[in-house]
Amino acid sequence: MTPPEHLTVRGPEDILGFIPHSLGYWPADSLVAMTMQGKRLGATLRLDLPGPETLADPKDYARTVRDYLLADQRADAALLAFFTNDGWMDPPGTYSGLLGALENVLDSAGLTVRDAWYVGDAYWRDAHCAGQDCCPSPGRPVQAILDSMLNAEMVYRGSSVGPAPAVGARPRFPVSDAERDVILASEAAWAAQLDRRRGSREQFCRLMVHWEALLANPPAEP
Structure with missing residues (x-):
């Protein structure tokens, strides 16, 4: 990559x-x-x-x-x-x-x-x-x-870190071609809505500012 x-x-x-x-x-x-x-x-x-x-x-x-x-x-x-x-x-x-x-x-x-x-x-x-x-x-x-x-x-941005691949491991639940097509279509639909914002450095920086403010001043417990 x-x-x-x-x-x-x-x-x-x-x-x-x-x-x-x-x-x-x-x-x-x-x-x-x-x-x-x-x-x-x-x-x-x-x-x-x-x-x-x-x-x-x-x-x-x-x-x-x-x-x-x-x-x-x-x-x-x-x-x-x-x-x-x-x-x-x-x-x-x-x-x-x-x-x-x-x-x-x-x-x-x-x-x-x-x-x-x-x-x-x-x-x-x-x-x-x-x-x-x-x-x-x-x-x-x-x-x-x-x-x-x-x-x-x-x-x-949507990246994730999974477990290391095991030697000789096989998928526990094989996915059919039809199921894979549905999954890929669903991912594409969500990506069309989210990718523009996900790739925005400005959007990310604004999000971090809000998180830092929230962590610095946590809401009072009820």
Whole structure:
């Protein structure tokens, strides 16, 4: 998924908050790589994190990531996010060698890695920051990602984040072609009424102002 033209990224929480919307689910044990086109976010790629044998010599894995990202012909940089709870709390960490290999291979291909992060279930941190003064252990709470403005805007636009797909899973309730046609027609009818407002930055900002005022001054209990 490539993000809409007019999404505004204010910080890493916004970028990390966009990733689950781009994939449709919150990734786990995954490397997520995103291309950059100047200041714009580009394509999103998710791969399983490699095992110990690959981590011992991650150059081929890094080249695979590079080859996928080069499909975005306008890309000039990349962002990396390691979604894992394994071995990143105490630098250098399990994936520091993989991060170094990715940076070297992508930089050689003209895709400089501008930022990289580790994201666990409860905390996240900058992959390059080891100082306790600026990046105290265990990291920043993941709730900051969930509360990011871009995540709120994606929800406002109708995006949702579902559960991660299970390996080999099948739909519990198969949908017939006739039922699918009815569903799609209904979605199209609602979209015709709502999409113009849903895509309006002005409308979103006004909504946020009202929510902030309401939360700051909750109505008195009866």
